[in-house]
Amino acid sequence: MIIEVSSQYLAKMPLKTDKNKTLLYYGKNKTLLGFTIFLLRTGIFAAIMGYAKERGKLEQLSAKIKTVTGYNEKNLAILVDGHEKYSHTVRILKNKEPETFEELYKVELQQVKEGRKALKESETDETKESNFLVYKDAILSALEKTIQATLSSL
Numbered sequence: 134m135i136i137e138v139s140s141q142y143l144a145k146m147p148l149k150t151d152k153n154k155t156l157l158y159y160g161k162n163k164t165l166l167g168f169t170i171f172l173l174r175t176g177i178f179a180a181i182m183g184y185a186k187e188r189g190k191l192e193q194l195s196a197k198i199k200t201v202t203g204y205n206e207k208n209l210a211i212l213v214d215g216h217e218k219y220s221h222t223v224r225i226l227k228n229k230e231p232e233t234f235e236e237l238y239k240v241e242l243q244q245v246k247e248g249r250k251a252l253k254e255s256e257t258d259e260t261k262e263s264n265f266l267v268y269k270d271a272i273l274s275a276l277e278k279t280i281q282a283t284l285s286s287l
């Protein structure tokens with residue numbers, strides 16, 4: 134059985150086969166509805182759609198954080214909010230698929246926490262600016278690695 138995927142959103146998925154060796158590939162002949170019914174029958178629909186939803190959140194968050202340039206209260210609030218949202222999202226992903234996201238949850242989230250702690254402990258304006266950029270880079274790095282993990286786990 135061969136099913137074509139015509140959705141641009143799902144076109145980022147790598148080619149995979151299920152336990153019945155059904156090939157999923159991209160094209161314009163079949164509709165997303167047929168693909169959805171197939172996924173519901175095989176039980177993998179929830180996982181794929183869940184990753185797409187969480188990946189979308191992470192991509193939006195990454196775009197927002199990339200706009201932050203220098204240290205001020207408004208930009209700090211954006212980073213802290215991004216840190217909290219990332220923490221929540223990676224925890225959801227870890228609970229869905231621990232073998233893929235456990236390491237990200239432990240390592241990447243810890244690096245983000247260390248960046249925030251260093252920023253809080255900064256006393257001079259120069260160290261605040263420097264640690265702010267380290268904190269921002271830690272969040273962006275964690276976001277990118279998690280986005281890549283969602284793409285490769287499908």
